[in-house]
Amino acid sequence: MGRSYYVDESVQKYFTRIAHQKNNFVTGLLIGQCSSQRDYIVLAARTPQKEDPGEGPQKSKSKPEEIDEEWFCVHASQVSRMLPGGFLLVGVFLISPPELSKEAPTILRKLIFTTEKFAMKDKLWNVADEEITDRVALQICSSTNKIVCRTFDVKDLKSTAKPADWKYQSAPMSWLTIECNINVDLTVSLPSSATYQEQQKCTRTRLAQWAKEIEESTMLFNGRVRDEGGDLVEEQKKGRSAPSGRQIVSATVITSSNISGRSTARVQVCNSSLKIQGVVKCRGYVCNSKPKVKDAIQIIKRDLLNTISDRCEITFEDLILNRSVCDFEKAPCALPLPQRVFVPIPASGAALCDYIIGEETREEVQSRFLEMLDHEVNYEDLDFVEEGRSAPAEEEAVCKPSGDEKCPGRKDVPSSSLSPGVGIIIAAAVVLVAILVYFLK
Known part of the structure; x- marks a missing residue:
């Protein structure tokens, strides 16, 4: 049985708003808390548009190979500084049109491991053996809003995807x-x-x-x-x-x-x-x-x-x-x-x-x-x-x-x-x- 992620309702509204913008590819981070019993998602944040000097914001990505992995990791590193005790980067998400859904799992897996590497860089503490090291990869279809939720164990570079439950909660978390x-x-x-x-x-x-x-x-x-x-x-x-x-x-x-x-x-x-x-x-x-x-x-x-x-x-x-x-x-x-x-x-x-x-x-x-x-x-x-x-x-x-x-x-x-x-x-x-x-x- 896979892990269960309990997600604040505001995250669902956020995804709906992004999907309606009809961008080709939207990547982002999931912020929350992991525990032995339940995992919680409190916030989702998409990757900001990269601006080249003199050229302004770049156009939205239409091909998987156009995703700037380095820019994604820079964003992850900056966001990790904004997390107080108890919160961490629980995973990543990708919103894409149905015709590009086949490439999504490969992209998500790559982003999961690079994000963890950058988030843990220069930390003064080590992950304990008993800690939860599963991270969630969320795939959302921009047309149907269909969700595919999987997890990867980031301490194992050969980890394969495992199915997980994604559950929205109307009541605010305490x-x-x-x-x-x-x-x-x-x-x-x-x-x-x-x-x-x-x-x-x-x-x-x-x-x-x-x-x-x-x-x-x-x-x-x-x-x-x-x-x-x-x-x-x-x-x-x-x-x-x-x-x-x-x-x-x-x-x-x-x-x-x-x-x-x-x-x-x-x-x-x-x-x-x-x-x-x-x-x-x-x-x-x-x-x-x-x-x-x-x-x-x-x-x-x-x-x-x-x-x-x-x-x-x-x-x-x-x-x-x-x-x-x-x-x-x-x-x-x-x-x-x-x-x-x-x-x-x-x-x-x-x-x-x-x-x-x-x-x-x-x-x-x-x-x-x-x-x-x-x-x-x-x-x-x-x-x-x-x-x-x-x-x-x-x-x-x-x-x-x-x-x-x-x-x-x-x-x-x-x-x-x-x-x-x-x-x-x-x-x-x-x-x-x-x-x-x-x-x-």
């Missing part, structure tokens, strides 16, 4: 919200005269080390340690309610450094460093149908790892594109990481997220949400969970040189200076503390 504020304090050592790409590589390496600490951390729900195999619903009854009426469970992450306050000393030669500091606001969603504590733990930890990694990637991409450089002769450079904003999913108590870079406006967020997810967002519905911050109250990257090197940043953010040679003094102090701690054990 989602339980898990929220967590986590203090992050990371230092990334940078070599002398490092390029943006080298700094990016050093940051990824440091984040991978930090990810191991997060994976080994303990999590509290509403202030209590819970049995991972137990139901989270019991805790939900005591959870607070938001003004919108959604139920919220508060989570707290406890790491080994939080408990002991000590860590292994490490000396590394470097000329500058990048500090990532502040309070990260995490959010995850789990379908309110007997959710397990272990699912909630995984959702929040992955949201934390994803949001920090994505913000760093976005920052470096912005620096590489704009070639921004700040002068450190007088002061180090503060780099406020992109600000997180949540956007409600239509007809759902859940939300997706986006990131604001620099002085971007709400209108730009609305425009990007429309481009990436093909859905309009009301101005007043945007939820700026980090609004009104002042550096470094929220997460912020600060590059501090110990010599005359320069590193990327913004000139308009003041910060305290760090004189030459301070890095060497700090390294020596760390060594002395480590020796004292060793002999005092």
